Amino acid sequence: MSRETGATRRLWKFHGGVHPPQHKEISTTLPVSAARMPARLVLPLHQHIGEPAEPTVAKGEKVLKGQMIARPQGYVSAPVHAPTSGTIADIGDYPVPHPSGLSAACMVIEPDGEECWMERQPIEDYTTLPPSELRNLIREAGIVGLGGAGFPAYIKYNPGHQKAIQTLILNGVECEPFITCDDMLMREAPGDIIGGLRVIQHALQARECLIAIEDNKPQAIAALRQAVAGYDDIEVVEVPTLYPQGSEKQLIKVLTGKEVPADGLALNIGVVCANVGTAAAVHRAINRGEPLISRYVTITGSAVGAPRNLDVLLGTPMRDLIEECDGDLGRIERLIMGGPMMGFALHRHDLPVIKTTNCILAATAKDLPPQRPELPCIRCGACADVCPVNLLPQQLYWYSKHHNLDKVQEYDLFDCIECGCCSYVCPSNIPLVQYFRYAKGDIWTQEREKEKSDIARRRHEFRQLRIEREKAERLAKRNRKKSALKADTAMAERDKKKAEIQAAIARTQARRQAAMKEAEKRRKSFGKEARGPMDETPQQPDNASDNERKE
Amino acid sequence: MTLPPPTSPHAQAASSVTRTMLRVMIALIPGLAAYIWFFGWGITVNIAFAVTVAVAAEAVMLSLRKRPILPFLSDCSAIVTAILLAFAIPPLAPWWVTFIGVLFAIIIAKHLYGGLGYNPFNPAMVGYVVLLISFPREMTSWIPTLNFLPQELSFAQHAAFIFTGQLPAGLTIDALTEATPLDTLKTNLGLGNTVSEIKSQLGLDEATSMLLSVIPIFGLFGGKGWEWINVGFLLGGLWLIYKKVIGWQIPVALLGSLSAMSVLFYIFNPDQYASPAFHLFSGATMLAAFFIATDPVTAATSPTGRLIYGAGIGILMYIIRAWGGYPDSVAFAVLLMNMTVPIIDYYFKPRVFGRNGD
Numbered sequence: 001m002s003r004e005t006g007a008t009r010r011l012w013k014f015h016g017g018v019h020p021p022q023h024k025e026i027s028t029t030l031p032v033s034a035a036r037m038p039a040r041l042v043l044p045l046h047q048h049i050g051e052p053a054e055p056t057v058a059k060g061e062k063v064l065k066g067q068m069i070a071r072p073q074g075y076v077s078a079p080v081h082a083p084t085s086g087t088i089a090d091i092g093d094y095p096v097p098h099p100s101g102l103s104a105a106c107m108v109i110e111p112d113g114e115e116c117w118m119e120r121q122p123i124e125d126y127t128t129l130p131p132s133e134l135r136n137l138i139r140e141a142g143i144v145g146l147g148g149a150g151f152p153a154y155i156k157y158n159p160g161h162q163k164a165i166q167t168l169i170l171n172g173v174e175c176e177p178f179i180t181c182d183d184m185l186m187r188e189a190p191g192d193i194i195g196g197l198r199v200i201q202h203a204l205q206a207r208e209c210l211i212a213i214e215d216n217k218p219q220a221i222a223a224l225r226q227a228v229a230g231y232d233d234i235e236v237v238e239v240p241t242l243y244p245q246g247s248e249k250q251l252i253k254v255l256t257g258k259e260v261p262a263d264g265l266a267l268n269i270g271v272v273c274a275n276v277g278t279a280a281a282v283h284r285a286i287n288r289g290e291p292l293i294s295r296y297v298t299i300t301g302s303a304v305g306a307p308r309n310l311d312v313l314l315g316t317p318m319r320d321l322i323e324e325c326d327g328d329l330g331r332i333e334r335l336i337m338g339g340p341m342m343g344f345a346l347h348r349h350d351l352p353v354i355k356t357t358n359c360i361l362a363a364t365a366k367d368l369p370p371q372r373p374e375l376p377c378i379r380c381g382a383c384a385d386v387c388p389v390n391l392l393p394q395q396l397y398w399y400s401k402h403h404n405l406d407k408v409q410e411y412d413l414f415d416c417i418e419c420g421c422c423s424y425v426c427p428s429n430i431p432l433v434q435y436f437r438y439a440k441g442d443i444w445t446q447e448r449e450k451e452k453s454d455i456a457r458r459r460h461e462f463r464q465l466r467i468e469r470e471k472a473e474r475l476a477k478r479n480r481k482k483s484a485l486k487a488d489t490a491m492a493e494r495d496k497k498k499a500e501i502q503a504a505i506a507r508t509q510a511r512r513q514a515a516m517k518e519a520e521k522r523r524k525s526f527g528k529e530a531r532g533p534m535d536e537t538p539q540q541p542d543n544a545s546d547n548e549r550k551e
Numbered sequence: 552m553t554l555p556p557p558t559s560p561h562a563q564a565a566s567s568v569t570r571t572m573l574r575v576m577i578a579l580i581p582g583l584a585a586y587i588w589f590f591g592w593g594i595t596v597n598i599a600f601a602v603t604v605a606v607a608a609e610a611v612m613l614s615l616r617k618r619p620i621l622p623f624l625s626d627c628s629a630i631v632t633a634i635l636l637a638f639a640i641p642p643l644a645p646w647w648v649t650f651i652g653v654l655f656a657i658i659i660a661k662h663l664y665g666g667l668g669y670n671p672f673n674p675a676m677v678g679y680v681v682l683l684i685s686f687p688r689e690m691t692s693w694i695p696t697l698n699f700l701p702q703e704l705s706f707a708q709h710a711a712f713i714f715t716g717q718l719p720a721g722l723t724i725d726a727l728t729e730a731t732p733l734d735t736l737k738t739n740l741g742l743g744n745t746v747s748e749i750k751s752q753l754g755l756d757e758a759t760s761m762l763l764s765v766i767p768i769f770g771l772f773g774g775k776g777w778e779w780i781n782v783g784f785l786l787g788g789l790w791l792i793y794k795k796v797i798g799w800q801i802p803v804a805l806l807g808s809l810s811a812m813s814v815l816f817y818i819f820n821p822d823q824y825a826s827p828a829f830h831l832f833s834g835a836t837m838l839a840a841f842f843i844a845t846d847p848v849t850a851a852t853s854p855t856g857r858l859i860y861g862a863g864i865g866i867l868m869y870i871i872r873a874w875g876g877y878p879d880s881v882a883f884a885v886l887l888m889n890m891t892v893p894i895i896d897y898y899f900k901p902r903v904f905g906r907n908g909d
Contacts, residue, residue, distance in 0.1 A: 014904065020562050099558060177562065249905065262905035340562040368561045373622055376668035378568055380847035381798065381857075389904040394852055395896070412903050420560030427566040428668075434558060 009237055012257040014250045016386040017242040018421045020177050020341065022216060023367070027180045027300040027307040032188055034311045035297075036324055040089065041109045041315030042352040043069070043080050044096045048144040049151045050076030055107060061088050064118035066291050069107055072139065078152045079142045082109055083293040083313035085116035097318075097337050097354060101347040109315065120289035131157075131203040134286065138203075141285035142292045142355075147171060147182075147246070147275030148338060150356040153282070156272055157203040166270035168206035169255060170197055170279055172213040172220065173239065173246035176339030178367075179359040181296040182276050184309040186213065186220035189280060190227035196279030197234065199286050204272055209234040210255055211276070214241045243341060244419040248273045250388050262415050277358075297321065297353060301362035303331040312353050318360050319349040327362050333370075336361040340368055341420040375428035383422035383432060389415050393422040393432050400439035405446060408439050416440075568667075572627035574796045575842065578787030579634060582838065585783040586638075589696045589776035592706040593642025596713050597649055598634055604653040605633035612662040628667055632656055635675040635842060639835065639882070640682065641693045643727060646714045648689050652678040672889045673849045676882040683882070692728035695766045696776040698757065701726050729766055732774030733834045734878035736825060745822035773832025781837040788841025797845040800854055804861025805840045805868075806831065812869035824873060834872075834879040839864070843881060849889045856892075856899040863888045 046052035053070035063069055063082040070080040086109045094106040126134060139154040159165050170193065174182040186193065197209055211228070213221050215238050228234040239245060239254055249260045251273065258269050266273055277295060284290045293314055300307035305326025312321060318337075322329065329349055336343040337357055353360075361367070383393035392411055399408040416436050423432045586594050609629040613620045636652055656678030664670040683690045697703050702722060704712070711717050718724065730738065739749045753760075754769035770778040791797045813827040830836065835843070844850065844864050851860040864884045871880030 015901075018564070020564070253904075259905045262903065264905075334557070334561060336561060338559075341560045343559055343561070345557055345561070363561070369563070371557060371563065372567070375568055375622065375626065376666065378571075378628075378668050378847050379850070379852055380571070381852045382566070384852060384854075384901070385798070390901050391903055392853065392900060411900075412906070415903055415905065418559070420562075423560050424562060425564050425566055427568045427571050429563065429567070431558075433560065437558070 009235065009255075010257075011237075011239060012254050014245075014253045014388050015390045016388045016421060017244065017250075018386050018424050019241070020243055020424065022177045022241075023300070024178065024180050024183070024216065027178070027298050027309060028183060030306070030308040032184050032296055032309045032311055035313065035316060035321055037084065037111055037113070037313070038316045038320045039110075040317075041083055041086075041111065041313060042094050042317070043083070043107045043109065043315040044094075044352065044354055045070050045080060045105045045107065046096075047080065047150060047314075047354040047356065048078045049149065050074065050078070052105065053077060053080045055091055057088055057107075059088050059091050062086070062112075063088060063109065064116050066120065066293060067118045068140070068142075068291070069109075072152075076152055076155065078144050079140065079291075080107070081142050081291040081293050083315055084109070084111045085114050086111040095348060095351055097344075097346055097351045097357065099344040106352070122289035123286050126199050126286050127202055131205065134199060134203045137286060138199075138282055140291070141281070143278060143281045143285060144292070144355050145275055146277035146281060146295060146355065146358070148342070148356055148358055153274070153278055156267075156274065157200055159204055159267065159272075164270070165204040165206040165267075165272055166208065167256060167272075168197070168201050168204060168209045169251065169271060169273045170209065170211040170276050171246060171248070171251060171273055172211055172217070172224070172276040173251060174217070175214060175241070175243045175246040176341050176343075176359075177243075178300050178361050179298050179339050180300075181298045181309050181358050183217045183220050184298075185277055185280060185296050186217070187223050190223045192280040192283045193224070193276045194227050194234070195283035195287055196281065199282050200272075200274060200279060201233075206272065207233070211236045212239050212251055212255060213237070214239055214245065216241045244388055244417070244421065247388065247417055247419060249417075262412070292355065295353075295355065295357070297357055298359040299325045299327070299362070300359065301327075301332070302364040302366050303328050303333075303362040312357075314355060315352045317350045317352055318346070318357075321353070321360060322349065322362055329362075331364055332362045333365050334361075334363045334368055336363060336368075341424065342418065371431070372429040374430050377428055377430060380427060382425045382427065386421040386425050388419060388421060389417060391416060393436075396439070397430060397432055397435050400435040403442070405439065405443050409443065413439055413443070568626040568628065571796055572631050574791060574794060575631050576627070576634065578791045578796075579784070579842065581786050582638075582780050582783035585780040589779065590642055590694055591697055591700075591704055591709065593694070593704070593709040593713070594637065595706065596710045597637040597640055597642060597644070600646060600713070601633035601637040601640075601649050601653050602630050604650055605629040605657050608654055608657040609662070612658055613666075616662065616666070618666065623667060626667065629657055629661075632661070632675045632678075635838070636678050638838060639675070639679045641690065641728075642709065643692060643694060643712060643724070644689050645716065648682055648686055649713075651685075652682045655681045668848055670848060671892070673843065673846050673885050675846075676843065676885045679882045680886065683877070691730060691734060692724070693731045693734075694727055695729040699729075699761070699766045731834065731878060732768035732777055732829075733872065735768045736829075737872075737878045740823065746825055747822060769829070770832075772828045774829065774834065777834060778832040781832040784837035784841060788837060791841060791845075797841065797847075798854070798857060800857035801845050801850060801861035801864075802840040804858045805844055805865040806836075808862040808865030809836065809869055810865075812866055816869075816873065830869070830872070835881045836868070839868070839881040839885065844885055844888075849885075849892065851892050851895045851899070853896060853899050853901050855901070856895040859895055859899060860888055860892065863891065 051073040054073050055070045057063060057069050065082060065085045067082045068079050069082050072079050088107060089110040090108040093103040096104045135154040135157055143153040144150045145153060172182055172186050201209055211224055221236060221238055224236045228236055237255060245251055245254060248266060252266055252271050253259055260266050260269060281292050294311055296309050297312045298309050299321050304322060308325060310321060335346045335349060337346055338359055377394060377397060379394060387393055395411050396408055396413055413436060418433050420433050426432060606624060606629055610620055610624060613623055633653055636656055640649055640652060656674040660672055660674035660677035661670050708719055736749060750769055753765060753767050755767055760767045767775050769775060772778055773781060788802060792799050809830060810827050813830040816824040817826055844861060851857050867884035867887055868880045871877060871883055
């Protein structure tokens, strides 16, 4: 079975999915070129899932291209590198791309135009390195999932205590409308992708590798098939176009027929999934020693005169890119980072490109008509028909709307991947995903408060216990003292009595002695005629003592 | 430089309630055409009137409930309810029958429960049942197919009768009205005749029937006249399934269980029970299967739930037709199953991805 001609590999289906109009041809007419160097680069410290990075250079310092300027904090974190050589102009809060529109800590670099690289240390032969070392290098290179999630990649390439990894899947599906950056990467740099695939495969000790590409990308499929010609363990799989097939769990079901358990990871069933862009970044990091400092970004939408893909340095303001593509900022109705199904709308034009920016969609009303007013739910069930997770969005909607947070969890609200298929098809234009996000937020707040009140309750109970214990201790101490005191008094009284008795005895004895002495004296002075009462009995024991005294 | 920040998804499919309702109305056209062909223009008068009353009633209720009028009126759901109710009312019923029925359906069965999406019972069927029970004579005065009428009435003459009660000279209402095939069959079965006997009398071809001054009730495979109307609704319904306006579960389950019941009893005693074909193509069977039972607001939602809901309606339809007091049983069957929808929805949830369905 020849791999090049695309052997018919069995594919499975997942429930639901929609076919939104794709709008992809407009941005794939031009080859990818490097974007112009902007005047400043703004690098948020939090471009990934996990803890924000911590700056390692100070304001005013000069940095080289590729130099680490912020280090990861903790296990789930990623470093940030300087995309070009220049000076750190500022470290502070700047507006960042986030649905909230809030600012966050960023490092601002003023390029010096030299593009002076730091000393790069490419690995000659990655197969000589143990997988843990490879993972460390991937972490140090700041690589996160470039498909949009931004999860630190090195964590995913750790099989941990699981049995061996069966399948490594490279995700070249790119199912969202408008986005074509992965398509262009696959067409132009398939070697980079395969290079990265090999590194990741080595880190995971994976047995087989699949590269999944939707059938709306024939050139990419051809390019990758050519790149893997001759490899027995890599297969390029063409999958029918369907949104949201690029979602990891759904893609794994399509390719392997296995469902990732709802509360588990793909790792639990022996599968790891990586985006093709992430794989290319891994190749550059390991085989060329270049950290993640740039990525392909699609700039598209009707407000852009020449939509295309550009190779963009991280931190480039989006406005510069839009203008480079003949964009008219005034015509933009919605500026979306990402695609129309899962991307979020931005509050300003000058936000920086970050690691997870795969597309800048400068949309007019023609691309994305304004949202129609919400009508009541007519219970048609179209939402349930298209849900890829096979949930019941209708019930989730009713329960979310009525704040029935327990029931909503009973219907598995947290399994929702927020893909937007349900909102897309709703004939009453109900913003279902909004309701679910709201309910999730409510439940998280509730859990946080419950945890807080649990802690408060435990502390209160412990405090009560402690007070009781102290009270008891004090009482015990007092009782001990009291009883000790009582014992002393008793002793003292006994002693006193004894002493009195002794004194009385002594006094009596003394009196007797005195009386006997007198009697002796009288006897001596009056002779035998004068006998006192003491002389009545001559055989008294005390006479003996007197006799002894006489002698 | 601030832009309005709505959240994802930012794209919407072209579907809307209005589009759904318009498609339902389009799908009703074949059945309506057959109806007009066989029974004249009365139905159009009723539909026009019912729609007018329904839209007016809905506008009044929306303003009383302080809701925006235009968005809700333009979703055409009241129009569809009115049309379905008009199909259930005999073409020669006086105007106040339609009037009361529509008012009851829109005001009480729909708006007093909360309006679109909140009513537990199918409004058209509630309206119909109220009429059937309150005005049994008017509601059972159907007409035979046109060639068996003493005189074919024009649109204007229909309208005149419906609104003023005036008939063209020489005609009386009794000369025009006739029970439906299902009604006639039930009456005759009740009188002790067997199906084959009835068929021999009332199942002859048109020429012979006219000669014998008898109005046949058996057409080619279903009720006379009604069989083609049912075929029309069947075609419309299949188109709706193809366009994904309705799911296949309810119609298939309803027709499947109805067929199964009628086959069972037909085999058991063909003299006492009409054939499956007769049941499937008489009365409002196809209308029920594709248009009434599939009303999304009052039907079950999960796929398994829908199969059970449709099957329940089919079984109840047969039971009431065969042994109940009414010749056609769609409305009662649908309303009874509407009652069970919450419990069906609760117990028949689909298996979530990645969970083992506990």
